Amino acid sequence: MKLLITGAKGQLGTELVRQATEHACIAVDCDELDITDAGAVSAFAAEAKPDVIINAAAWTAVDRAEENIGAAFAVNRDGPAHLAGACARLGVPLIHVSTDYVFDGSKQGAWVEDDPIAPLGVYGASKAAGEAMVREHCPQHLILRTSWVFSAHGNNFVKTMLRLGREREQLGVVADQFGKPTAASELARVILAILPDMGGHWGTYHLAQPEATHWHGFAEAIFDEARRQGMALRIRQLDAIATSDYPTLAQRPANSELLCKKLESTFGITIRPWRESLVEVVAELRQQD
Numbered sequence: 001m002k003l004l005i006t007g008a009k010g011q012l013g014t015e016l017v018r019q020a021t022e023h024a025c026i027a028v029d030c031d032e033l034d035i036t037d038a039g040a041v042s043a044f045a046a047e048a049k050p051d052v053i054i055n056a057a058a059w060t061a062v063d064r065a066e067e068n069i070g071a072a073f074a075v076n077r078d079g080p081a082h083l084a085g086a087c088a089r090l091g092v093p094l095i096h097v098s099t100d101y102v103f104d105g106s107k108q109g110a111w112v113e114d115d116p117i118a119p120l121g122v123y124g125a126s127k128a129a130g131e132a133m134v135r136e137h138c139p140q141h142l143i144l145r146t147s148w149v150f151s152a153h154g155n156n157f158v159k160t161m162l163r164l165g166r167e168r169e170q171l172g173v174v175a176d177q178f179g180k181p182t183a184a185s186e187l188a189r190v191i192l193a194i195l196p197d198m199g200g201h202w203g204t205y206h207l208a209q210p211e212a213t214h215w216h217g218f219a220e221a222i223f224d225e226a227r228r229q230g231m232a233l234r235i236r237q238l239d240a241i242a243t244s245d246y247p248t249l250a251q252r253p254a255n256s257e258l259l260c261k262k263l264e265s266t267f268g269i270t271i272r273p274w275r276e277s278l279v280e281v282v283a284e285l286r287q288q289d
């Protein structure tokens, strides 16, 4: 298939390009195709004539979104609207990636696709608006909500923890926000695996790796794995703290665990545990040292 991948230099975009070796890829980031530019998206898609567009472009800076509302909505709402329109004109599907932060975190237990959304911050609201645009403008769509994305490139929690773990002996990490860490590599693997079967299964799905944890539990796993692979760390004490002890501009959901049964049963796939992906990401980061 001919894939048009937007946001190709981000965490997910990089992994998609890396793994999509069986496909012809047109991989673009904002320097080549700014998805907020309606005319550019329309002209680029008409010229490229892809079989599918995979939108990995997004404004992902959750706290900065609070102070940059217009910019966050331009990328996360208007961008997907332009891509959805282009797909509809070409008669091809759009695979769009969304977030667990469309939920308010109040549910006991994992969120399912039909649960009511109620984002707490600008980032979540802009992504929710993007989902609505995709549904409205392009019937042939998959909206894949994911969470806590990490990889060996870009900015993410794993890289931040490893940096802090080298610099500091003591660290406090929030232990009352629950979710599912998800490697960009696994996201990309699953997206490419379901590509041939997506016809007729349009709609919204949750795609996150088992098992749920909190940020403190994830940090513990990161340090354990780094030590197991021989990384030198200064960190000796990892304290569990409350969200109220770590104020941020954006409020985050207390529980954003996504239930992924719909995706697994519809497409007959099994999502790997994030701990397996973490081993690979730490190994890749060690090679970069």
Ligand SMILES: NC(=O)c1ccc[n+]([C@@H]2O[C@H](COP(=O)([O-])OP(=O)(O)OC[C@H]3O[C@@H](n4cnc5c(N)ncnc54)[C@H](OP(=O)(O)O)[C@@H]3O)[C@@H](O)[C@H]2O)c1
Residues within 6 Å of the ligand: 006, 007, 008, 009, 010, 011, 012, 013, 029, 030, 031, 033, 034, 035, 036, 055, 056, 057, 058, 059, 060, 075, 079, 097, 098, 099, 100, 127, 146, 147, 148, 149, 150, 154, 155, 184
């Ligand atoms: N990261 C997470 O923890 C997380 C959690 C849940 C859901 N998600 C969703 O998962 C998807 C992939 O996230 P990710 O972590 O791979 O994101 P990422 O690493 O931040 O990559 C996003 C890419 O989009 C590019 N971009 C920004 N504005 C653009 C524009 N106007 N036109 C074209 N490209 C633009 C960015 O370029 P610049 O870097 O130059 O801005 C970057 O290369 C997104 O839809 C995100 O909302 C992410």
